[in-house]
Amino acid sequence: MKSKITLVTLALLASTFAFGQQSRSWNPGEKKQLFIEKVQRPNIPKQIGNQNTERHLPKRSKQVTHHKASTAALKHRLDSIVSDTLVSAGQWAPNWVEKFEYDWLGNNTKWAGYSINGNVQTPYYEDHISYNSNGNQTQYISHYNYNIGTSSFDDGSKQDNFYNNSQHVIKYVRSNWNTQIQQFEPFYKDTLIYNSAGNPSQTLSYSWNPSTSQWEANYKADYIYDSNGNNSEQMFYWWDSFNNQWEPSQRYVYTYNSNGALTQYISYHYNYSTSTWVNNYKYVNTYDPSGNLTESISFDWDPNMAAWVNRYKDKLSYDSNGNETEVTFSIWDSNLSVWDKYHRYTTSYDANSNPTAIVNFIWDPNLGQWVNEYKDDISFDLNVPSADVVAGIYNEYSNKLLGYASKFWDIATNQWQDEYRGTFYYTQTNTVGLAEKQLSSLSLYPNPASSKVYFGFENQEDEIQITISDLMGKMVLQVSQSPNLPIQVSSLTSGLYNVNITQEKEHFSSKLMIK
Template structure:
């Protein structure tokens, strides 16, 4: 007699919208978003093993937060044979809910302890704007933190960033040395130009190296940006690259096209393109990246990202695929878990019954309570590979499902809805 063990987890999602910033098209280009708006308590990264046709553990991150929701710690681990090994961590501290310091440490296997590496400090003005960022490095010989680099920020009368300066600490002169300068220009509050310069130690002046230009459409959304660079003789500005943006009616970036400049024939040539797709809740669900084939004069698929969200609009899975001219093949995957992605009290668990228990190839789920909307049913094996998926829009009090033909082992069944419970089930074949 064959035995298959099936553990049932039904997860709960608290209704909460995901913040999105439409001022910049870069907000949509996420694969690994661990911003405060998402606030996961853990993130798992998996590599696809094409030989074994399954996902394999890669690394993971774990996050801690204060009651205010601010992130206080981030710890990273790498999968080694059969267990997680710590690699590095960052701890955060705040003053008046503003980040004042973060400290980066690496795990020392020999000492079996954390070894400090970098400490970053942040200074703000009376209006809460960041005015200085300081990087110091730990010196184990002196047992002290030593200056390494710093960035200062200056603002115009409208409160917009006017300039930033990067400085490098000179251990020889025991003083700060200029490294780079960035100047910003605006029209009607929109950034139209950004000039980046490096410090010339021979002439002791700022030497401009590149300029970025920005244009906007009638809805004040960025329609293009272009970068120019100075030639080797410092006598002429040359086109380098440009990016064009298209937006949908909800002011979400819909298409991003990159161009390269060819000096030989003084023309722009299409390089890469990214197409973005959204669901009715404006969540980015699909992103396809293509490159332009100059021989066939056509766009060729390169990568695709598919994102999956909870009913509360939180990103819970992001998978990258590569195109091999005939099909999409998985490359790697991120899974996000949240503090509210947990089991519910026992009284709610009593509202759900999974039977028979033990079961055979057919599984029935009975709901004693009211479960609104759609229910998604996912079945995973212990390697994390999804082996079954089904969606039911408005279930009755009972759900019956035929289990796929699976080998012996343990499986995880996820039922995703606004209500949740946790149950265990044993299946016997």
């Protein structure tokens, strides 16, 4: 079964990623609210009942997908995406560009967005991503709110991920940039415990108290599994610091069919007055014989009627290849006891199951029919398979993605009108001779460092080239020398730096902390 394709136009990415969690003063009264916000969107086994009606086209996700470089000699590396806006009839003007950098394995290590005004590109955000030797994301640093006066970013956030020997995440630490002290300050932390089957059995969340410089318990989640390994129940608790105990808050119960597909889940909230669990909302899913989700209905609990009441309904259709071709969204009209249509989109595909056109409609109750709203045409190079593409999250299709064109329906002329478009630019890179050498063959020490840093290699004969850059990408030091000799870093100011090392055709990247 193909998952639903959710695509968001690049022209909207600027606003989508303009926000970030800001540094905030500590308010003990916020602890429970933070917990409530976190469990409102539980980590359910399957995304269902999605009422998303946003524009659809290639989506940027903060969680960058790891794609190991293919074995093909000639690969197509996505370097940038340029978005143009139609300013007059037949006249396009660029207004946005995203630029990408990768390590030698094809991991997306830098992601930067710029607004364009004429010939001027102004930074909008800049993300730096680090990986361990297994390709797992270990750190994600995001910078935003660019200050033209200081030519630097005023804000940012950082997430550090820690793994066990089974490569399961055991801890997330989120930090926010504190403009007053000009450094990252902890914000929250999640720790995970796994059962013998490798499934998470418990998550503990903590909030950072800057007044005491300590982590304080925030919430807890316990996960229960059935005999087939399906997550059958989740229990959430919030920490009552006054009574020094965990208090129940929410509960989710999941039901599956014989194929392991989620058929129902019910949400409950805890009533402290009666010490009982109370129905909150429910989803019921229906599947076709191929296992495709064909209908999802959500219900709210009506305490006055003591019954479940219809809320939303999604109906889905598929082609013979299992590609999702149509989704219709409806909302329950309790006055007339009927389902009212309100949104629909259809998706077309090429022979390789790449989405080539997505058309969105809205329901006009006066006309009693669907009315065109907007559409996105997407183009691919069918001669280049995805295995020969290095493009981060944009490498999720069967072939190389070339671009898109977005149009809106002009009700005055009853025609599609151009609105904006995006073009994907690639560099063809010859990768013959790149040895897949792991980072374990490089030793960088000490780290953190204050005066000297040593770079040790198994191959001690060939010269190495070392480039150290700050997180803005500005080179601060470049050295060519024999391996295992120290370099002086005492001139560098305290902070985190990117390190890139080249030895012959072997490339490495790492982080270096100067204290």
